[in-house]
Amino acid sequence: QSALTQPRSVSGSPGQSVTISCTGTSSDFGGYDYVSWYQHHPGKAPKLMIYDVSKRPSGVPDRFSGSNSGNTASLTISGLQAEDEADYYCCSYAGSYTWVFGGGTKLTVL
Amino acid sequence: QLQLQESGPGLVKPSETLSLTCTVSGGSIRSSSYYWAWIRQPPGKGLEWIGSIYYSGRTYYTPSLKSRVTISVDTSKNQFSLKLNSVTAADTAMYYCARRHANDRYFDLWGRGTLVTVSS
Numbered sequence: 129q130s131a132l133t134q135p136r137s138v139s140g141s142p143g144q145s146v147t148i149s150c151t152g153t154s155s156d157f158g159g160y161d162y163v164s165w166y167q168h169h170p171g172k173a174p175k176l177m178i179y180d181v182s183k184r185p186s187g188v189p190d191r192f193s194g195s196n197s198g199n200t201a202s203l204t205i206s207g208l209q210a211e212d213e214a215d216y217y218c219c220s221y222a223g224s225y226t227w228v229f230g231g232g233t234k235l236t237v238l
Numbered sequence: 239q240l241q242l243q244e245s246g247p248g249l250v251k252p253s254e255t256l257s258l259t260c261t262v263s264g265g266s267i268r269s270s271s272y273y274w275a276w277i278r279q280p281p282g283k284g285l286e287w288i289g290s291i292y293y294s295g296r297t298y299y300t301p302s303l304k305s306r307v308t309i310s311v312d313t314s315k316n317q318f319s320l321k322l323n324s325v326t327a328a329d330t331a332m333y334y335c336a337r338r339h340a341n342d343r344y345f346d347l348w349g350r351g352t353l354v355t356v357s358s
Binding site for chain 2: 131134160162164166171172173174175176179180185217219221224225226227228229230231232
């Protein structure tokens with residue numbers, strides 16, 4: 129298992145949309161639709177934003193959406209807000225009760 | 239509301255054993271519904287899943303650390319622990335504990351993390 133590949137940084141202006149990609153191999157994703165995304169503000173606990181590729185936990189705004197295609201998963205944030213500025217990590221279940229994370233993407237709201 | 243809190247030494251010498259504890263408050267670690275995990279983040283790098291444990295003691299570890307890692311649970315103290323032996327500077331990281339529902343494949347609750355530096 130190797131880390132999933134994410135862009136180091138993305139940016140957007142308030143109100144715009146941004147998409148963060150997460151690329152791996154077929155073994156990283158294990159053939160499962162078990163991709164999750166976490167938002168991390170430094171000094172705070174990481175927060176689950178998307179699970180099972182595209183599902184949102186209760187309380188997460190519908191501005192956050194997830195999708196996947198082949199060996200690339202994506203997190204899209206629409207209607208960017210200042211509080212969305214954070215680090216975002218993708219994660220995939222790789223089978224046999226193991227998980228692999230991405231390297232993280234720093235989102236800057238301009 | 240259930241919370242997770244990591245604790246342990248912030249500085250460990252090379253070749254020694256890193257020991258951390260995660261205290262679960264507001265709920266029971268004995269619940270058959272959850273697995274409990276350790277995840278780390280070296281400075282400037284991404285997250286790495288280390289391993290998970292069930293209240294019964296069943297464990298799963300990442301292959302790259304399996305030879306050096308032990309995760310255990312103490313249901314009487316509502317805690318689970320991480321031991322990583324023969325540490326090097328590469329083990330310097332923020333260490334997080336997290337929770338996963340047994341039927342799910344994501345981590346729905348995390349602690350704030352604790353920084354461990356490996357240095358002489």
